[in-house]
Every structure is written in C-alpha cells, then in structure tokens.
Amino acid sequence: MKYYLGLDIGGTFVKGVCVTSDGKVLAEGKCDTGCENGGAAMCDNIARLCEELKAQVNGELAGVGAGCPGMIKSSDGVVKFAGNLGLKNFPLSAELSKRLGVPVKVTNDANAAALGEALFGAGKNYKNSILVTLGTGVGGGIIIDGKLFEGGESAGAEIGHMVIERYGEMCTCGRRGCFERYSSASALTRRTKYAMEEDAGSAMWGKYTSATCTGKTAFEFMDTDKSAAEVVDWYIRYLACGLINLANIFRPEVIMLGGGVAAQGERLTKPLQAIMDREIFGGNDYAPVTVVTASLGNGAGAIGAAALCFNK
Numbered sequence: 001m002k003y004y005l006g007l008d009i010g011g012t013f014v015k016g017v018c019v020t021s022d023g024k025v026l027a028e029g030k031c032d033t034g035c036e037n038g039g040a041a042m043c044d045n046i047a048r049l050c051e052e053l054k055a056q057v058n059g060e061l062a063g064v065g066a067g068c069p070g071m072i073k074s075s076d077g078v079v080k081f082a083g084n085l086g087l088k089n090f091p092l093s094a095e096l097s098k099r100l101g102v103p104v105k106v107t108n109d110a111n112a113a114a115l116g117e118a119l120f121g122a123g124k125n126y127k128n129s130i131l132v133t134l135g136t137g138v139g140g141g142i143i144i145d146g147k148l149f150e151g152g153e154s155a156g157a158e159i160g161h162m163v164i165e166r167y168g169e170m171c172t173c174g175r176r177g178c179f180e181r182y183s184s185a186s187a188l189t190r191r192t193k194y195a196m197e198e199d200a201g202s203a204m205w206g207k208y209t210s211a212t213c214t215g216k217t218a219f220e221f222m223d224t225d226k227s228a229a230e231v232v233d234w235y236i237r238y239l240a241c242g243l244i245n246l247a248n249i250f251r252p253e254v255i256m257l258g259g260g261v262a263a264q265g266e267r268l269t270k271p272l273q274a275i276m277d278r279e280i281f282g283g284n285d286y287a288p289v290t291v292v293t294a295s296l297g298n299g300a301g302a303i304g305a306a307a308l309c310f311n312k
Contacts, residue, residue, distance in 0.1 A: 001059035005050060006306025007044075007066040008298075009033060016049050016303040019059045021310055023120035025299070027056040035085040039095065042085070047099035051122040063309025064104045067112025067301045074154040077106035105308040107150065109301050111157065113294075114141020115148050115303025117256050121296040126253040130246055131294060132159065134259035137172075138180035138242070142250060160184070164241045177236060182238035185215035186262050191231050192218045199227040219235060219264050236268070242274040247289045248281045258294035265293055 003026055010033060016055075018027040031049040035042045054061060070082025077137065079085070096104040107115075114123075115132035123129035127146050133139040137159030142149040150156055160180035161173050166208040168177025181187055193210045195218070196202050203225040208217050218235070221228035243255055272291045273281020277284040294300060 002062040003057055003059045004062055004306035004309050005053060005064045006112075006302040006304065006308075007046060007050075007064070008112065008301030008305060009046070009066060009068045009085070010109075011035070011069070014042075014049060015298065015302045016046075016048055016053050017299065017306060018053050019303055020036045023303060024082045024207045025303070026059075027053045027054045028299075028302075029053055033085070035087070039079075039085075039087050039090045043092070043095045043099055046096060050100055061102060063306070064096070064100060064102055065098065065308035066092065066104060066106045067109035067305040068106055069109045072106055072108045072154055074105070074107045074150060076091070077104060079106075080155075105305075107148070107154070107305070107308060108141070108157075108210060111141040111148055111150060112302075112304035112308070113296075114143055114175040114256075114304065115307050116296055116300035116302075117258070117294050118143040118146075118148075118304075119155035119307050119310075120303060121300060122256045122292050122294050123254055128207060128250070128252040129254045129256060130250060131161075131258055131300075132243065132246070132255045134183065134185055134239075134257060136184060136185050136186050140246075141208040143252075144250070151219035159242070159246060162242065162245060164238060164245065179242040183235070183242055187238075188215040188218065188231070188261060189213060189236050191234055192228075194208065194255070195231045202227040204228055215261050216263075219267055222267075236271050237275070240272050240279070243272065243291065244279050251287055252289060254290045254292060256292055256294040258297075258300065269293060 013030045017029045031045050034045045071080040077091040079087045079092050093104045093106045117123045129143045131141045140159040142157050161178045163177040165177035169181040171178035171181050196210045218228040218231035222232045264280045269291050
C-alpha cells in the first residue's frame, strides 16, 4: 500500500499525517516547531515526527509534502520569507529531503489547506473553489479547474492584502485598508473591544471585559445586545465585501470559510450568502457562488500538503 505524508508547519506546532490517495488518514501526530532555535533545528524536529509516523504505517511512502506559512517558492521549496518562523531564503525542501531521504514538496500553508478542502472537504464536489481562513490574519487558497493557483513565483493568492477600505486602518504589510484589517478574527476582537468601551451598559460586560473578549463574544450576545449585534453586522458587511470581490474576479462555485470565526456556522454564512446573492456581479442566478464553512478543520493543511504529491 502506498501512502503520503503531509506536514502543516505552524509557529508553535507541526501537525503531520499519513494518508492514502483517497484521503484516508492512517496516522497523525504533532511536534513542537522549535523555530526559535533556527531552521535546522526545526527540520530536525520535523524529521523525528516523520519517523514516528512512518513507524505506525505498513506500506510504501510515496511522497512528502509540507505547508509552511509565509512566501514560498514552491518550485524549489525555498521559504523566501516567513516572519513568524524567523526564516528567510531557507531551503526547506532540501533540508527535509536530506533528513528523510525522499523528495519533499512545499507550498504556502493556506494553499495546502485549500487543496485539502478541494479534494476531500467542503470543495470536493466543485472544480473551482476558494478557501478563506479567518484567523489572526486573513489567508486563502484558490483552486482553478481542479488545480492549485499560486501565481508568479508562487507569490500570489495573498487575498488578505487586497484593499477594501481606501485610506483605512494601517496593515502590517504597509498598506491601509486591507481585507485582513477588517475581516480577521483579530479585527473582530478589536471591534468588539471598541464597542464594549463605547457602551458601558452592554450585556457583554456581564461575562467579559474589554481585555478578555474574543472573536466569539459579539456572536454570543448578538441576539440580546444591540452593541454586539452592531459589531456582527459591521464584521459581516466587510467580510462580504472581500468575498464578493473574490467572487467577481474568479467566479468560483464555492467559497469556503475556515479559521476560528467559521465556527459560527450559519450565523455567519447565511447573512453572507444573502449579501452575495444581492451584490455579486450579474446576480447569483447564473454561475452562482455558494458560501460554506470548511469541513476538515485543523487537518486540512496537512492533508492538502500530502496531496501535493498525488499524481492528479
């Protein structure tokens, strides 16, 4: 039996899975990333994890893939820049291949997650899909005609850094008004904190302080508190703006939402779908775009990374 090993590299942990070509998970585990000790130490940790996973599976390892945050040149597996990992021009593919004795394919972590969802998750019944991850920032991956779109030098699909509010809030990328400044979980938390500080009578104060509120807080109180409802409405309208921009450019069949905010399910997707149906170019009768939540959760990145090695 042939199987594939996929790695989802994060700032704190690396998740690894062994999967078959039909997406069946045979083994999984995780290890500390260890990037604070440099790229070589990180690769040593990952190699040990891979050996532990391989020992749990009877079969032939047919390929290893890795999803890594940052700007990745996937043609040669070099991490051009990953601020959270402290890596610059690091030959991740070559270093892992040296330790594992097999070729290793590398892409951006959001691209890997999009591929996982497209093959085995919420996008498996569609040829064209986009995954939008709503976490600390806004990331995403784009699947066109069943294939992962990465752009020139694998530097494309940075959807969090399209501007949706000209002269808006300053983004860490140096531009103002970026999508992620308004639609990330961090943005939602900031807006909730602001709303609480502006409304001393908000019901949200009964359970949270402006220091302990999260991206869940406003959704939790939206049915009983005016300020919370206004925060949710603010957030959904900005998120819809970005999603409609993506829909108008790529016209996917489905946009999948991942990350912590997506746990709100239909409380998020229903109003987004209503705005999408109303505002998308040409309407949603012809070439409709459906908004759904991603289905693979934290496993999408590692499974999608393994799928980099599939001959499909």
